[in-house]
Amino acid sequence: KAGVTQTPRYLIKTRGQQVTLSCSPISGHRSVSWYQQTPGQGLQFLFEYFSETQRNKGNFPGRFSGRQFSNSRSEMNVSTLELGDSALYLCASSSDRDIMTGTEAFFGQGTRLTVV
Amino acid sequence: QQQVKQSPQSLIVQKGGISIINCAYENTAFDYFPWYQQFPGKGPALLIAIRPDVSEKKEGRFTISFNKSAKQFSLHIMDSQPGDSATYFCAASHRAPNTGNQFYFGTGTSLTVIP
Numbered sequence: 001k002a003g004v005t006q007t008p009r010y011l012i013k014t015r016g017q018q019v020t021l022s023c024s025p026i027s028g029h030r031s032v033s034w035y036q037q038t039p040g041q042g043l044q045f046l047f048e049y050f051s052e053t054q055r056n057k058g059n060f061p062g063r064f065s066g067r068q069f070s071n072s073r074s075e076m077n078v079s080t081l082e083l084g085d086s087a088l089y090l091c092a093s094s095s096d097r098d099i100m101t102g103t104e105a106f107f108g109q110g111t112r113l114t115v116v
Numbered sequence: 117q118q119q120v121k122q123s124p125q126s127l128i129v130q131k132g133g134i135s136i137i138n139c140a141y142e143n144t145a146f147d148y149f150p151w152y153q154q155f156p157g158k159g160p161a162l163l164i165a166i167r168p169d170v171s172e173k174k175e176g177r178f179t180i181s182f183n184k185s186a187k188q189f190s191l192h193i194m195d196s197q198p199g200d201s202a203t204y205f206c207a208a209s210h211r212a213p214n215t216g217n218q219f220y221f222g223t224g225t226s227l228t229v230i231p
Contacts, residue, residue, distance in 0.1 A: 004159075033219070043160075043205065043221040056218050090159050092219075104150070105219060107159035 002027065004093050004108035018079040022110045025072050025093030031055075032074040033105065034066060037088040046089075049074055053093045081115045088112050119143060120208050122222025129229050135193040137225045139206035142187065146208040150219075151180065151191045154203045163204070164191070196229045203227070 005024040013019050025032050033056075034046040043099045045058035049068035072093075078085055092105040118221045122139045129135045139149075148167055152160035166180040166189065173180045179192040193200055206222040 006159075035219075035221075042223045043207075043219075045218050045220070048218060058218070104162055104165065106162060107152075109157075109159045 004091055004106055006054060006089075006091050006108035006111050008114045009099045009109065010114075012116060014082050015081055015083060015115055017081050018077065019081060020062060021076045021078075021089055021091075021113070023074045023076070023091030023093075023108060025074070025091070026095075029093035029095050029106075030072050031094040032068055032072065033094070034074070034076050035092065035093045036060070037090055037110070038086075043090070046076070051095055078113075083115050086113060086115045118223070120206060120222045122206050122225060124225060125223070126226040127228070129171040129196045129227065131196060131198060131229055131231050133196050133229075135196045135200070135227055135229070136190060137204055137206070137227070138188065138190045139208075140186075141208050141220075143208070143210065143220075144187070145210040146220075147211070148209045149180070149182065149189050150207050150209075151178075152205045152207065152221075154199045154205065154224075161207055193227075196227075198229045198231050200228055201229050230231050 007022045028054040029052045033048040036044045046060055047054055047066050048056040052068045063079045068074045090110045091108045094105050120141050148152035151163045153163045154160040164175050164178045164180055164184050168184050171182050177194045182189045204225045207219045209219045
């Protein structure tokens with residue numbers, strides 16, 4: 001069974017540009033979450049999508065947005081990039097079968113974004 | 117506000133020794149406590165997880181101890197090996213209908229096992 005796939009693995013962008021990252025979850029998983037990982041802040045939750053709907057959102061500015069497609073693949077977009085957006089962006093997928101308790105989350109290898 | 121507090125920040129252990137990493141949380145609604153292992157250049161990988169209805173869970177050399185009343189849980193790595201050298205994250209999550217599944221992570225512990 002294939003794991004969580006994130007593309008691209010590395011990106012270098014200029015301040016002010018926008019970027020789109022992609023995540024393909026494990027087959028059959030309908031929940032996709034995004035996290036930002038930086039040395040100073042650790043892993044910070046961005047948002048979660050389930051069945052094409054954003055279910056939960058972390059404390060990030062509106063420049064960070066996402067969407068999910070009918071095949072559960074998800075994209076994350078960051079507009080007007082700032083130097084501080086340089087980070088490892090991780091995607092996690094869950095089966096979400098048990099709606100009332102926490103479920104296992106499996107992470108991709110991440111996309112390393114560098115803003116210059 | 118850090119919902120899950122993790123310590124120590126770094127840990128050096130001799131090969132064969134026991135590595136212990138501790139986490140504490142405040143939100144009593146949390147009902148799932150996983151530990152993740154992350155190697156450089158890789159995403160976090162689920163190592164072991166526990167739910168609050170048990171006090172201990174063991175998988176091979178890895179054991180989670182859970183103290184619900186103290187709101188603390190810890191990871192014990194027995195017979196630590198150089199290949200265990202990685203960053204370890206504890207996490208906690210809770211679910212409610214229609215609100216999704218959000219994980220709160222500790223700040224990570226960098227473990228180095230010396231041969």
